[in-house]
Amino acid sequence: MDREATVSPEQTAADGELRKRLRGMLESGLETEVEPRAYDHDAVQSVVARLQALAPDDYEGKLRIAGFTLTPWRGEDEIEQACETCMYYVVHRRFCELPELMLPVEPEWSCRLWRI
Amino acid sequence: MANVLWLQGGACSGNTMSFLNAEEPSACDLVTDFGMNILWHPSLGMELGDNLQQMLRDCVSGKIKLDIFVFEGTVVNAPNGTGEWNRFAGRPMKEWVRELADAADFVVAIGDCATWGGIPATAPNPTDSQGLQFLKRDHGGYLGKDFRAKSGLPVINIPGCPAHPDWVTQILVAVATGRAGDLSLDEFQRPKTFFQSFTQTGCTRNMHFAYKVSATEFGQRKGCLFYDLGCRGPMTHSPCNRILWNRVSSKTRAGMPCLGCTEPEFPFFDLAPGTVFKTQTMMGIPKDLPEGVNKKGYIKLTGAAKAAAPAWAEQDIFVV
Ligand code: SF4
Ligand code: SF4
Numbered sequence: 154m155d156r157e158a159t160v161s162p163e164q165t166a167a168d169g170e171l172r173k174r175l176r177g178m179l180e181s182g183l184e185t186e187v188e189p190r191a192y193d194h195d196a197v198q199s200v201v202a203r204l205q206a207l208a209p210d211d212y213e214g215k216l217r218i219a220g221f222t223l224t225p226w227r228g229e230d231e232i233e234q235a236c237e238t239c240m241y242y243v244v245h246r247r248f249c250e251l252p253e254l255m256l257p258v259e260p261e262w263s264c265r266l267w268r269i
Numbered sequence: 270m271a272n273v274l275w276l277q278g279g280a281c282s283g284n285t286m287s288f289l290n291a292e293e294p295s296a297c298d299l300v301t302d303f304g305m306n307i308l309w310h311p312s313l314g315m316e317l318g319d320n321l322q323q324m325l326r327d328c329v330s331g332k333i334k335l336d337i338f339v340f341e342g343t344v345v346n347a348p349n350g351t352g353e354w355n356r357f358a359g360r361p362m363k364e365w366v367r368e369l370a371d372a373a374d375f376v377v378a379i380g381d382c383a384t385w386g387g388i389p390a391t392a393p394n395p396t397d398s399q400g401l402q403f404l405k406r407d408h409g410g411y412l413g414k415d416f417r418a419k420s421g422l423p424v425i426n427i428p429g430c431p432a433h434p435d436w437v438t439q440i441l442v443a444v445a446t447g448r449a450g451d452l453s454l455d456e457f458q459r460p461k462t463f464f465q466s467f468t469q470t471g472c473t474r475n476m477h478f479a480y481k482v483s484a485t486e487f488g489q490r491k492g493c494l495f496y497d498l499g500c501r502g503p504m505t506h507s508p509c510n511r512i513l514w515n516r517v518s519s520k521t522r523a524g525m526p527c528l529g530c531t532e533p534e535f536p537f538f539d540l541a542p543g544t545v546f547k548t549q550t551m552m553g554i555p556k557d558l559p560e561g562v563n564k565k566g567y568i569k570l571t572g573a574a575k576a577a578a579p580a581w582a583e584q585d586i587f588v589v
């Protein structure tokens with residue numbers, strides 16, 4: 154059994170394509186709602202509710218509402234928030250498993266739903 | 270022969286149900302093999318009406334020796350401290366509780382309601398409920414913090430919502446067979462033999478806890494329930510993954526977060542919407558960290574653990 158493969162080669166290729174597309178959108182200046190951060194339960198719920206209303210392939214909407222950035226976000230107490238340390242990040246697949254996002258990401262990306 | 274009397278205050282009978290499901294020993298084995306004489310129990314008692322009242326009075330007076338007084342449910346004080354909302358055998362239950370507790374060699378509180386008030390005592394506590402010797406974390410409860418049964422022991426608290434049958438039967442057997450002196454109790458008067466370790470001790474998801482792989486749905490076999498679904502396993506004292514439920518499983522093994530039902534604060538956050546099955550965070554960091562771990566340590570550990578996580582930790586390793 155191949156213990157390294159967490160997903161099929163086809164899935165890895167599809168993830169790669171989509172990751173490239175998402176990066177492209179962010180690099181070309183897509184404005185995302187980086188702040189206010191979703192720091193308490195109500196804030197998280199309201200962001201999540203907005204994400205739930207999106208079509209699964211509305212990638213631009215997901216990036217915008219979740220407040221994606223291409224670099225880690227640094228909080229007031231100097232805690233760095235990056236996908237790499239987030240609970241929803243699947244390390245080997247480089248994938249965000251937050252049910253409302255389910256997106257290929259990069260370890261240094263970040264969003265306002267980060268939780269450790 | 271040890272005489273056991275079991276009464277029920279403000280409760281749902283869950284602990285009675287749990288007790289009646291006991292195996293090895295079963296409730297019957299307690300009588301036939303361990304010399305217990307069940308004087309009365311809400312589901313097993315034979316006496317009714319005047320006969321029951323007389324028997325209770327005889328226990329209070331000492332005519333019938335009361336070895337173990339078991340109480341399930343809260344002590345109801347409403348309305349206005351009278352306890353009239355919970356009458357039993359001709360008077361408020363709370364009056365029986367006081368007199369029987371004073372007459373008994375050992376007093377055992379079964380379940381969260383009897384130990385610390387549990388769900389009935391959750392704010393706004395309309396029945397003005399108390400546990401026998403605690404109200405949530407506050408020592409005192411109905412009997413007062415200095416209460417001692419005739420044996421010299423305070424109330425022996427066996428919490429849980431409900432308590433596991435084995436926790437109940439093993440403590441009753443220990444007391445009835447003269448081994449109460451071997452019991453050591455923690456600060457909340459829980460027998461340490463059951464309540465020193467954590468729910469997490471023996472949980473099948475510990476590898477996922479270690480590598481910070483999160484479960485995002487109930488029943489998911491992969492992942493730990495701490496990070497997203499509010500599991501209180503790392504800060505709850507219970508043997509739920511050492512002494513399995515129905516001898517086969519536990520909440521966390523089945524993919525359901527531990528709700529911390531053996532701790533005085535249960536139900537946590539007064540059951541406010543969105544709190545029970547969601548890890549409460551402040552700025553993305555869990556408000557309640559595993560016992561003994563501080564915020565800085567937690568962040569460092571998580572970063573390192575995620576970086577070191579092997580690929581298999583992300584797979585469903587429970588393949589049929
Ligand atoms: S939820 Fe976490 S893993 Fe997902 S995009 Fe946001 S920071 Fe990254
Ligand atoms: S599921 Fe709960 S008890 Fe099990 S390892 Fe995770 S946090 Fe601990």
Ligand code: SF4
Nearest residue numbers: 507509527528529530
């Ligand atoms: S797993 Fe937690 S909530 Fe469930 S019975 Fe055990 S201590 Fe109580």
